[in-house]
Amino acid sequence: MKAVIQRVSEASVTVDGETVGAVGRGFLVLLGVMDGDTEADADIMAAKTAKLRIFTDENDKMNLSVLDVEGEILCVSQFTLCADVKKGNRPSFTPSAPPEEARRLYEYFMRRLEAEGVKRVAHGVFGADMKVRLLNEGPVTILFDSDTWTRK
Secondary structure, three states: OEEEEEEEEEEEEEEOOEEEEEEOOEEEEEEEOEOOOOHHHHHHHHHHHHHOOOEEOOOOOEEEOOOOOOOEEEEEEOHHHHOEOOOOOOOEOOOEOOHHHHHHHHHHHHHHHHHOOOOEEEEOOOOOOEEEEEEEEEEEEEEEEOHHHHOO
């Protein structure tokens, strides 16, 4: 699994002009599910995401998690994070999981965020053409790859 985590003041996602998910202070998580990813990958990613300390404390140090600030998470499926660009200039998306499995793990990941204690998890529409808006704080953007922890 690959994730781009952005600390936001607010974020929203629209499909066909209708807002389908929105959050205030918290994270926008773009999640890509790779072929071969498992629930164990999602468990690790969700726990790390919920506990990631990138909000500032009273001393202006990044010491607080989304749990600590009672923040929200907007999670958007992003299969293009799985792109392979080793050959040529046109990305290949064969490293991404098949759609049915990607959807299952995307939904599982969001349930795991809730189980970790995240106050509210909003989401986009899997497989839809979405428009994502965000106000990035900092900016603070973190890249996660479950291979870092599972060493596939």
